[in-house]
Amino acid sequence: MSFNINQYFMQQKMMRKVIYSLIPIILASIYFFGWRSLFLMTWITLWGGVTEYIFEKKYGKGKVSEAVVVTAILFTLTLPPSTPYWVGVLGIIFGVIFGKEVFGGFGKNVFNPALVARAFVYVSFPQPLTIEWSHATTSFLGGFTQYMTKGVDTISTATPMLRFRETGELSSYTDLLFGRISGSMGETSAILIILAGIYLIYTKTAAWQTMAGVLSGFIGLSLILRLFGFTAIPNPIFGVLAGGLLFGAVFMATDPISSPKTKEGKWIYGILIGVITVIIRGYALFAGGIMFAILVGNTFAPIIDEGVRYYKKSKKAKKKKVTA
Template sequence: MKQLMMRKVLLSLIPIIVGAVFFFGWRTLLLMLVVTVAGILTEAIFKRRQNKKISEAVIVTSVLFSLTLPVATPFWVAIIGIIFGVAFAKEVFGGFGHNIFNPALAARTFIYVCFPEYLTVRWNIAASSFPGGFTRYITPAVDAVSGSTPLLSLRQSGIITSLQQLLFGNASGSMGETSGALILLGAIILILTKTIDWKLMLSPTVGFVATSSILTLIGVNNAPSPVFGLLSGGFLFASVYFITEPITAPKNSSAKILYGLLIGMITILIRVFGIFVEGVMFSVLIMNSFAPIIDVAFKELKKRRQVKTA
């Protein structure tokens, strides 16, 4: 099934994928290939029974899921994740266009809960100078005592990673989430090609920054500065590639703004007050379940206004 929108998303991901190889090595592409094959085979099983063709969306789902993983994630863990995402977050709802939850985030959340060690403590050093990972299969593992991701370092030892590292990507983390600059480049491509709705990208950012600013001003512990919070973890990546997904987001224009604002607010609340260092995947899935209700609520409000003015 040909889907022009999915091809545009893949095009925007090229700089991020190249950056991931530079930062973490060629295992990035191998892991992505393994996940994509597993994702396609999983969808093929369902489509064969339905006598339908495989959608190009499953490739995008597989690539996005791969980019949310640490480069050293075992292949078998990644395979279990994508099978769960495609089968239980997409196909059981009727396939592409009918799913309530984002399949890639559902897959990531599933293995985060089931196999937390591989996604919370096993990180690799991000290359900082050319040729970087272009000459390596995989970059060296991070010392669990002295090194970690920016969010973990902040919570565990109060160490704040420099904004320059967060912007250019030479910080430990998931393969596609470390470089704010490359993610923003992908966002620009998506906006110029009219692939995403800018309201779904801007509104969560506003909600995140506003909530983070309030918590910082009142002196709440573990509340990072808004800029640091945006560039660390997976929030920026999610804002561009997951929150903007039209299938799981509301359709009403005003509903999209509320949806995004709440995702940004919930994310920072989970990060600061929850036991999880990263909260964006939970906040997106939570709001995925409320998207239809928000749509209905705004439609009812519109009807009531029309009745009053009639």
Template sequence: MPISKNIFMKQPMMRKVLYSLIPVIFGAIYFFGWRTIILMSVVVLFGFLTELIFKRKQKKPVTEAVIVSAILFTLTLPVSTPFWVAIIGIIFGIAFAKEVFGGFGHNVFNPALAGRTFLYVCFPEYLTVRWNVAADTFPGGFLQYMTPAVDTMSSSTPLTILRQTGEALPLQQLFWGNVSGSMGETSVFLILIGAVILLYTKAADWRLMVSPIIGFVGLSSILTLMGVANDPGPLFGLLSGGILFVAIFFATEPITAPKNKEAKIIYGLFIGIITLLIRVYGIFVGGAMFAVLIMNTFAPIIDIGFKNLNSRKRKQVKAA
């Protein structure tokens, strides 16, 4: 029996997110080579097949959201990530962070980040030390399968360099993105273009996008004034480590985020705060992915809390 007249569930909102990712994808190719697209295609295929297995039993179409999850997942990886590692990650993310909860609209955790975190814990070498040099002159990676692997610490990621050598890369370099790192997280400029597209097409709530940045910058400013050694400062921290990428493309994911306006702000603020706390006091250089998954857990509670609070306020107004 056929699954459905259409193999994909039509989700216009997901297509808007895909449009916003186009600049980031082209940037990833330029900085790291065409293996970006090949790896992304493999991940999309296995993400699709994983969801298809579940949907066949339900006789439902595959969601277009799985393509978005697969692409975002790929962009959080280094370009040299082995295909088999990436395949394991996307299968875990779609199967255990989405489908076991009932599929799209019912998942508690962001599938892309869940898959990435699974790889980070199980196969840390591929995600923490195997980086590639970022191209800095045209045509860059457009004429390469993959840019060369780094061979010195001076070519590692900005946060790793800062933590191990105390040297901070120029802010201009961080802004444009010609630094080693995960494929989609290096260029602040291209990430901001994606943010503009999301806001213009109304595919993301500005509260979820801005509040993590405010929480991160606010706490970083306080720690800087206190002289905390491991805090690189609000501007450097904001331009490195993927916090902007996570704030714009993951914190804004509507299914795992709160629905109440006030709850969205609290949710986002804590994502930014937890990200910085992990960076400064934890053993991980990054932290944004853990912050989002932690807050995914608390999103329903925050929503219920503000719903009850607003309900009490309305009753008090009526009683008055």
């Protein structure tokens, strides 16, 4: 009796392209923080697949999608390298169930499952998610020769955003670009994320309008607040390169299921996320902000699309009246 993988696995070309774009970022996470990054990702992906399979079997499908693999990888890359295995497992189980399966499974989720998982562990287990960070190694072979790099002793210098909040100091732009900073495993190297974004746009896997909207909203409000003398807001260049903004804009905000479908809606949605990120970073307890901003954006995505369609319909009706 031959084994047919298609009986248990739903192949999705679009999701595979996202995985391809993430490979350099995954390798960079191993280089900067050690092999624990890959082990944690593998363990989380396994549990994510098992969780989806159990629920999809109840729906009469019984297949694990490539989408859940992407969800598990993205979720893992938003975690600190030292995140306990059991915390990661609880996170992905919660994200798959309450971010996806309760809505009916693949293609029906309102919220990005990876961010639902990240928000759950962030709120439920604050110490390993906000305090326990690891140094990024800069040696020739980097983390390829070790299980995990050393932990950061001082919280105020743990990540670029935390350092700015505590001391007002800005990290080196070179370090931000290449990823030689403490932080979540996949959010440190701006160059690799930008290259991944270009690949996703070129292959028409992700909407450039959403990415551009996030950056426009973020940079625009940051500039305005800086001009008015609000010192809690860093300069836009630093803000874009630090705190996971690029990672969120490229991989999370562009999720085709939980984001708007209309072109105009994608712009509005992206700008809304960028603006909310600035507000959260400057005036809330959370140093990053992009995670919660996207979840808020997910809430408004269907309304934005409806508004755009209604506006277009009413405009078309008025045009017909004029020409009649």
